[in-house]
Amino acid sequence: MWIWIVLGIIGCILIAVLIAACTYIDIKVLFNKVERDDYLSIKVRMLFGLVKFNYQIRKIKFSGFDQGFLMKRERKDNILLGHNSHDHIQLNIDFIQSIYDHILQIIRFTADFKRWVNKLLRRVHCDVLTWETHIGFEDVVETGMATGIIWALKGTIMGWLSHTIRLEHMPGLEVHTHFNAPQFTTELRCIAKIRFGHAMIAGVVLLVRIVKVKGGLKLWQSILFKV
Incomplete structure (x- = not known):
């Protein structure tokens, strides 16, 4: 009797481990820069949502070449009792x-x-990868040069990624040129598993x-x- 109970428990554990092994770890990355507003979010979800991790940088401020960038970050997870922390990072040399x-x-x-x-x-399988950028300067030549540099940068990065991870779909790359007013906005969205x-x-x-x-x-x- 006890042997069958033990075997049943072991069987249930093995089935649970097998199911867990077949599930995916979902990773979502979003970076958004609109003028002086910056936002970075990395979300990780696994085991049917039983384990979650959220990493965010909500503020990036340039404090000079000596001090670099001051970034405000927030980390959350539900592992064990759960953790929630806020601090700052000084990104300098x-x-x-x-x-x-x-x-x-x-x-x-x-x-x-x-x-x-x-x-x-x-x-790693990448289901969604989009990168949209809006750029413009008052000078037409500078705008054209900047646009070419951004296209070259995106092409280089995507070429490296295509040989590193599995891209399930073609990346959506866009660069919009503006000649009426200086601006720079970019949004990168990636969903991988x-x-x-x-x-x-x-x-x-x-x-x-x-x-x-x-x-x-x-x-x-x-x-x-x-x-």
Whole structure:
């Protein structure tokens, strides 16, 4: 009797794990810049909405070349008891240098980290990708040059993405030129997904690669606690 109950519980757990592995992790990214108003939102949803994460930057203010950009961010999630935090980021040369140094350390103390990243990104499916920009200057020549630069930038980025992740549909790219008044607005919208099972396997593989390098686990812990 007890054997059948235990087997039934194990069976239910295995079915639940299998169903969870077949579900998708949904990722939505929205960046919007209208004149001096900036907005960045990253939303992650998994396990039928049981786990949610929301990262937002609602204000980006340029404080000079020395101080860089001051960004107000908000983070929310419903993991365990849920967390909600508000703080500011000073995006300057020192901050960028710190991020760069951390990336170099991660690559150094993680076995085949670049290969792991490439394999993970190839599992990502992008359902929606649109990028619309409005630009204009008082000078016609400057407007034309800026328009060409933006088209080249978008083409380069989309070419890299097409070889990195799976684009389910053609990206919607638009650049609108305005000659009547100076303006610059841009909106980037991306909806991507990856199977929860693939993400779990990638996490296990990453942990193995970290442990293989002496000092790797300690380095990752120190970096994650600073985020």
